[in-house]
Amino acid sequence: MLRRVFMSVAEKPCRSDQMTTKAPLVSAAGVAKATPNRRNTGPRRRSPALRKAFPYLLLAPAMAYLLVITLYPGLFAIYQSLFVVKFLTWEWTGLGNYSAILQDREFWAALGNTAIIGGISLTLQTAIALTIAYFAYRDPFIRGWRIVYLMPMLFMPSAVAFIWKLAFNDGRVISNLLMSVGLVDGNVDWLGNVWLARMTLIVADVWQWTPFLFIIFVAALQGQDQEIEEAARLDGASWPSIFWNISLPMMRPVIVVAVTLRGIDITTMFTNVFVMTQGTPGGATETMSYFIYRQGFRMFNFGYASAASVLMLILTIIIAQTVVKRAFHSGKK
Amino acid sequence: MAKYRKTRGESLLLRYIVLGGWALVCLLPILWFLSIGFRPRTEVITPVPIYWPTWSLDAWHLLMSDWPIAQYLRNSVIAVAGSVIIDLILAIPAAYALSRYEFKGREDIGFYILSTRMMAPAIVAVPIFFLFKTMGLLDSVWALMLIYAAINLSLVTWIIRSYMLDIPKELEDAARTDGAGDLRILWEIIIPACLPGIITAAVIAAIFAINEFLFTLLIASTANAYTMSVALANFTGGSDGIIYNAIALVSFIAFVPILILVILIQKHLSRGLTMGAVKG
Amino acid sequence: MASIQLQNIVKRYGGFVGVQDISLDIADEEFLVLLGPSGCGKTTTMRMIAGLEEPTAGEIVIGGEVVNDIDARDRDVAMVFQGYALYPNMSIYENIRFPLRMRGIPASEHDGRIRKAADMVELGAFLDRKPAALSGGQRQRAALARAVVRQPQVFLMDEPLSNLDAKLRQSMRVQIKHMQRQLKVTTVYVTHDQIEAMTLADRIVIMNKGAIQQVGTPDEIYSDPANTFVAGFIGSPPMNLIDGVARDGRFTADGISVPCPPQVFGKVTLGVRPEDCHVGGEHVQGLVYGVEPTGDVTYLTVLAGGKKLEVKAARDYRSDIDVPIGISLDPAHLYFFDETGKRIRGAR
Numbered sequence: 001m002l003r004r005v006f007m008s009v010a011e012k013p014c015r016s017d018q019m020t021t022k023a024p025l026v027s028a029a030g031v032a033k034a035t036p037n038r039r040n041t042g043p044r045r046r047s048p049a050l051r052k053a054f055p056y057l058l059l060a061p062a063m064a065y066l067l068v069i070t071l072y073p074g075l076f077a078i079y080q081s082l083f084v085v086k087f088l089t090w091e092w093t094g095l096g097n098y099s100a101i102l103q104d105r106e107f108w109a110a111l112g113n114t115a116i117i118g119g120i121s122l123t124l125q126t127a128i129a130l131t132i133a134y135f136a137y138r139d140p141f142i143r144g145w146r147i148v149y150l151m152p153m154l155f156m157p158s159a160v161a162f163i164w165k166l167a168f169n170d171g172r173v174i175s176n177l178l179m180s181v182g183l184v185d186g187n188v189d190w191l192g193n194v195w196l197a198r199m200t201l202i203v204a205d206v207w208q209w210t211p212f213l214f215i216i217f218v219a220a221l222q223g224q225d226q227e228i229e230e231a232a233r234l235d236g237a238s239w240p241s242i243f244w245n246i247s248l249p250m251m252r253p254v255i256v257v258a259v260t261l262r263g264i265d266i267t268t269m270f271t272n273v274f275v276m277t278q279g280t281p282g283g284a285t286e287t288m289s290y291f292i293y294r295q296g297f298r299m300f301n302f303g304y305a306s307a308a309s310v311l312m313l314i315l316t317i318i319i320a321q322t323v324v325k326r327a328f329h330s331g332k333k
Numbered sequence: 334m335a336k337y338r339k340t341r342g343e344s345l346l347l348r349y350i351v352l353g354g355w356a357l358v359c360l361l362p363i364l365w366f367l368s369i370g371f372r373p374r375t376e377v378i379t380p381v382p383i384y385w386p387t388w389s390l391d392a393w394h395l396l397m398s399d400w401p402i403a404q405y406l407r408n409s410v411i412a413v414a415g416s417v418i419i420d421l422i423l424a425i426p427a428a429y430a431l432s433r434y435e436f437k438g439r440e441d442i443g444f445y446i447l448s449t450r451m452m453a454p455a456i457v458a459v460p461i462f463f464l465f466k467t468m469g470l471l472d473s474v475w476a477l478m479l480i481y482a483a484i485n486l487s488l489v490t491w492i493i494r495s496y497m498l499d500i501p502k503e504l505e506d507a508a509r510t511d512g513a514g515d516l517r518i519l520w521e522i523i524i525p526a527c528l529p530g531i532i533t534a535a536v537i538a539a540i541f542a543i544n545e546f547l548f549t550l551l552i553a554s555t556a557n558a559y560t561m562s563v564a565l566a567n568f569t570g571g572s573d574g575i576i577y578n579a580i581a582l583v584s585f586i587a588f589v590p591i592l593i594l595v596i597l598i599q600k601h602l603s604r605g606l607t608m609g610a611v612k613g
Numbered sequence: 614m615a616s617i618q619l620q621n622i623v624k625r626y627g628g629f630v631g632v633q634d635i636s637l638d639i640a641d642e643e644f645l646v647l648l649g650p651s652g653c654g655k656t657t658t659m660r661m662i663a664g665l666e667e668p669t670a671g672e673i674v675i676g677g678e679v680v681n682d683i684d685a686r687d688r689d690v691a692m693v694f695q696g697y698a699l700y701p702n703m704s705i706y707e708n709i710r711f712p713l714r715m716r717g718i719p720a721s722e723h724d725g726r727i728r729k730a731a732d733m734v735e736l737g738a739f740l741d742r743k744p745a746a747l748s749g750g751q752r753q754r755a756a757l758a759r760a761v762v763r764q765p766q767v768f769l770m771d772e773p774l775s776n777l778d779a780k781l782r783q784s785m786r787v788q789i790k791h792m793q794r795q796l797k798v799t800t801v802y803v804t805h806d807q808i809e810a811m812t813l814a815d816r817i818v819i820m821n822k823g824a825i826q827q828v829g830t831p832d833e834i835y836s837d838p839a840n841t842f843v844a845g846f847i848g849s850p851p852m853n854l855i856d857g858v859a860r861d862g863r864f865t866a867d868g869i870s871v872p873c874p875p876q877v878f879g880k881v882t883l884g885v886r887p888e889d890c891h892v893g894g895e896h897v898q899g900l901v902y903g904v905e906p907t908g909d910v911t912y913l914t915v916l917a918g919g920k921k922l923e924v925k926a927a928r929d930y931r932s933d934i935d936v937p938i939g940i941s942l943d944p945a946h947l948y949f950f951d952e953t954g955k956r957i958r959g960a961r
Contacts, residue, residue, distance in 0.1 A: 072464070
């Protein structure tokens with residue numbers, strides 16, 4: 001800083017072909033050409049190496065952080081998965097954990113549960129979100145609707161899990177309501193039946209996360225060209241058919257992105273299971289994340305849990321490379 | 334911007350039945366849970382559910398006396414705020430590089446960063462546990478801060494990148510001919526120009542950090558590190574069972590600031606949640 | 614003060630050549646305009662002078678110094694952008710101050726210089742506002758002030774007036790020219806608007822598809838075009854260009870027969886400006902296609918042999934369409950171009 005100030009006051013280098021005998025311009029413009037702008041030492045020659053490296057330098061801290069968080073645990077998990085770990089003792093077992101897992105009924109059950117519960121939940125959320133988005137995006141009260149519909153998503157997931165745990169299981173509120181409508185005769189044991197238990201998880205997830213999709217869908221619908229809709233109206237189309245034939249297809253990339261994001265998060269379902277069912281009955285509601293948690297932190301089979309983690313990682317990578325890449329490229333465009 | 338489209342020829346009744354119906358579905362559980370927070374414990378779990386309780390601040394007294402609620406709050410705030418700051422420091426240069434420079438591997442690096450968002454916490458749960466164990470950071474707020482930062486880094490980077498892409502290149506060219514270097518351009522021109530994006534990213538990261546459950550569960554074991562999110566799971570009074578009214582109260586304590594933050598950025602919500610893919 | 618030399622400048626983008634082998638000598642204090650249609654390479658050339666792009670080959674010399682390796686921030690050039698590029702988060706005052714801060718000019722001088730620059734563009738009252746609060750014309754002037762405050766060696770202007778409406782454009786043109794004369798700074802100005810070029814330039818460089826078509830004063834460009842491109846680009850309405858055959862001192866095309874100098878023979882193109890065409894006569898026989906009175910002159914379009922000819926007629930000329938008409942061409946102002954489009958000189 002000091003050097004700059006110093007240099008700017010110095011003379012411009014004196015070159016015979018540039019010598020000027022003109023008087024400094026003061027009067028005409030009022031902006032005196034008194035102080036030259038060039039540094040006396042000559043301008044910086046840019047170093048091409050630094051120029052090229054610059055973006056990498058900018059990215060370096062973030063990349064380093066992420067690599068530590070992904071690469072290290074990934075390698076650690078792979079390493080640990082080759083051992084049977086009992087507290088502090090590590091016993092080599094090679095691929096023993098993997099063969100055990102692939103024969104483990106509970107592992108496949110967890111995988112299946114994740115798919116079933118996740119799939120149903122995702123489908124329901126998407127359908128509901130599209131429906132209310134369709135009705136809401138043109139409504140004059142959209143601002144109000146948006147805030148109300150957002151609320152479930154603003155609670156901590158653990159809080160939401162407790163809300164529904166109380167409503168279904170402990171507080172018997174849902175049973176009570178169903179009884180008063182005459183749908184059931186007595187208290188319903190939501191944890192006693194495989195599908196009932198799954199349903200409680202689905203309800204909790206749909207209740208909390210439908211807003212996520214809703215917000216995105218409404219934003220997309222509001223961003224669509226109004227003139228196209230008006231042209232269709234003039235052509236005699238009804239609103240539902242406009243939505244079905246025009247708005248919805250135009251929304252396809254958005255739906256893909258939103259559903260992909262939500263879908264990925266659903267496969268990691270943990271909190272609801274932990275709070276509401278802990279996997280009962282008989283492991284029917286145990287998701288992959290809970291399986292890993294239970295193996296690692298309830299039964300302390302760390303090696304086993306790591307093997308499961310590795311398998312889940314491989315699955316994630318496959319999904320990321322295929323579905324996500326496409327989703328985000330179409331979404332970006 | 335909400336556009337009001339003409340609705341001639343459409344059943345308004347159907348529309349409001351649907352919208353109103355879902356609004357009830359959203360609100361009733363919330364209101365009911367709110368009432369849970371303001372009733373005495375004896376009225377929470379009863380043979381027949383009570384819908385209109387006798388109002389009491391039982392839960393509040395319980396929280397104040399038996400639980401270090403202030404500590405939980407403090408932990409949450411430190412871990413969340415710290416992680417957001419870390420993320421901004423790391424993400425802003427990264428987003429700058431991804432959005433305004435051309436270099437080999439840009440697509441791949443960008444995709445790699447994006448992919449870390451996809452990572453299920455459970456996958457790295459065990460290794461992270463061991464990592465912090467060996468570092469002696471178990472049950473500390475710092476561990477949580479580092480974890481939250483890692484989870485949200487890709488989100489923050491991509492959101493900010495999306496907003497930076499909107500800045501016209503002319504602005505940079507002008508600054509360059511005016512004599513500014515890259516870092517100065519970043520600090521004085523780019524960052525102010527994408528401030529809404531930075532705020533959106535910070536808010537969304539904060540919310541995800543507050544919500545985080547799995548890692549917090551594994552890392553925190555005492556009031557040293559319990560956050561609001563996991564503290565809920567602690568409100569079991571042993572033989573008393575689950576203290577729902579306290580849980581409900583704490584839930585609402587966490588709910589209010591999140592609501593305020595979201596209203597602040599609601600225009601940018603869609604763009605933030607999809608990391609720039611869907612502009613509101 | 615600085616002269617600029619471009620020596621064999623080439624700019625390639627992968628396989629696409631944006632600028633082909635350009636050499637140019639710009640004198641100190643000259644107002645040079647780069648004129649051409651979009652995509653012709655004029656903006657690219659200017660950006661290379663600014664340092665925002667690197668030439669693939671060739672050298673750029675400013676003030677006697679080769680500047681290829683010097684970063685844009687260190688070249689002593691100031692640029693006015695098409696979109697003005699004002700920093701949105703800063704007041705106009707801070708916008709104008711920015712280059713002074715960047716160049717390390719002592720803080721004590723800032724205020725005086727900023728106010729003088731603002732006064733020069735008549736923005737003194739708006740210094741506190743942010744760019745968003747200004748109109749298009751005011752923003753443009755703010756951008757000018759920001760460029761001027763540094764007293765650089767070179768001004769570069771990239772179509773600065775194209776976002777303004779017609780009336781504003783005219784008054785700004787005058788102001789820019791006046792300012793340049795006052796400050797006596799070498800200026801390179803890019804535009805696709807030939808009126809701007811003709812009114813502002815000391816010399817014009819017409820470019821097309823990355824190559825220079827012609828360099829000259831506005832008069833030279835207008836009355837001595839080097840090829841059909843230049844001839845057809847300058848002038849409003851543009852010069853009439855008619856393909857035909859010249860033989861034995863006569864140029865013939867469908868509906869047209871006119872004497873031509875003996876050097877001209879074979880397949881040639883005849884060029885004649887609308888103002889050098891006159892109603893009445895035998896050189897061109899055709900039908901009236903359209904009559905457009907504009908108040909001070911009437912534009913007459915004649916259909917001859919399937920081609921349309923523009924004629925500048927007297928302001929009270931009127932006619933119905935499809936009326937047969939004869940047009941005479943002023944022999945002193947006929948231009949001939951060979952098959953490649955190049956002008957056959959010495960033919961006037």
